[in-house]
Amino acid sequence: MIEILSYPFMQRALIAALLTGLIAPAIGTYVVQRRLSLLGDGLGHVALAGVGLALLTGTAPIPIAVAACIAGAVVVEVLRQRGKATGDVGLAVLFYGGLAAGVFLSGISGVGAGGLVQYLFGSLTTVTVGDLRLVAVLAMVVLVPTLGLAPQLYAVSTDEDFARTQGLRVRLYHIAVVTLAAVTVALAMRTVGLLLVSALMVIPVAAARNLVRGFASGLVCAVAIGVITAVGGAVGSFYANAAPGAFIVLLAIGVFMLSWPLSYLLRRRRAAALLPDSMDDDELVAPHTVTESHPHRHEPGCGHPAVQHGDHTDFIHEGHRHAAHADHYDEH
């Protein structure tokens, strides 16, 4: 660990990884909440057009990629708000247009499409001091509103109509979210790469949802998972001589997979607190208490703890067990 810090390129790599791990899940929390999990992936394609343009004009790629990404994100959001991007066709045109433009521009610049590879998969160890400064400044630009405007962004991502009746400028906040996501994607092209950045925006968020309750705790937990996997992946790839971007994403997926059994255990512990000790599934003869109608349909994953009960599944609900039985529910 001491050894790794003695290399200046690794110091820069670790800081860049840390910043990516910090901002990607932070903005990703709102993106996932709005069911736009694949937005980051699409914006990565658009960023490539920016990189191609930078290669053609011989300028620094990050600022141009940031600009291209923001433009793409705002166009997509405005189309969505006007109801013109339904069916995802508009999005597809924009995203594949970005990819094609990137390859095309890099081709005529003389670099060739091969020059794009380092941006597709990241090149953490070649981060320069100049890159790092820009990444640090833009990371703050993303982090300050995602945390400072958390109550507003939460409201517009969870209940748009209600947010509007609170006087929030919902459209503006939506555009802010996609703009910040665009900046995050463009920055991450140096660390995890454009093809993998979306993973860091989505997977820590999904894992956090399995582990903690509530939106705010989910945000904090997702950021923690993001930072740990990003720095851990950067360090691990140094020793394993592996591609850092891939290593980081695989680590995040590992955490996500672990979060499943963990969430099961956590839920069982909460469920156990609800059930009386004497209740034994096999011995209990259930009285046929019938409740006529039930506004909520219980099913696996609905949030109510599920208990296997002979030939069917009960759902714990307001301190008793509820089972679907033909057209009604039995209360056990």
Added chain:
Amino acid sequence: MLLGAGTIPVSCLAADDLTVELGGLPVLRGVSLSVGAGEGVALMGGNGSGKSTLVRALLGLLPHQRGAVQLFGLPLRSFRQWSRVGYVPQRSIALLGGSKVKEVVAAGRLAHRRPFRPLGRGDREAIHEAIGLVGLSAQLNTDIAALSGGQQQRVLVARALAGHPDLLVLDEPTSGVDLEHQRVIADVLTERLAAGIAVLVVLHDVGPLGDLIDRAVVLSEGRVAHDGPLGDLGQHQRRPGGHQHLDHGRTADDPGEGAASWLGGAVEP
């Protein structure tokens, strides 16, 4: 009674000749209505009569093609005092799953808060008070998706109450709520009405909320079919349980005529 002598009484909520089209089809055709301070108005009518559309248009969530809406005497377009308005939408918690009850209710304070400022002590008190009023204090930290439908509905009522609004607009706040908790909601609204707020509530079954209703506005096919005391609606509509049931279950197979027949003599030609 709440306005000082000499001031012109201003409706908290007023619509004049409101026409709303959805997808080119007229859903509301020249609807006028007003709700004053301290007044409880029920908005009724069968499925598809335009109740929810009207509520959404009144709050500026849907554009209207003709007519005007005023909130506290100001045209909707220039209205900015959203902290005076509380809205309980029809229960749909699709995107709210994963939030704690207190997080959902905290969103009801946003009109009082400025960006980049943390939750103040007054905000916290209002949030806890509102959750207590609907009887969910024990579920503060529960995921809203883990609650029953009736409990979720009460969370949405608490969210609107947390903002201490002067006008409360509720879209079927008692659907899926058991009788006991319908009474809880009725008590809260009665107390708020006595404090002088205006209440517009979309109702299917009158139920325990009937006692706080001063006036019922009945929509039929996008027009106001009745605007007057609740008691004027046909007595034969009373069900054995003592509740008025104002929907004859108009379905796709039985469109049209239902609305006129069930209103009996109360329908204006």
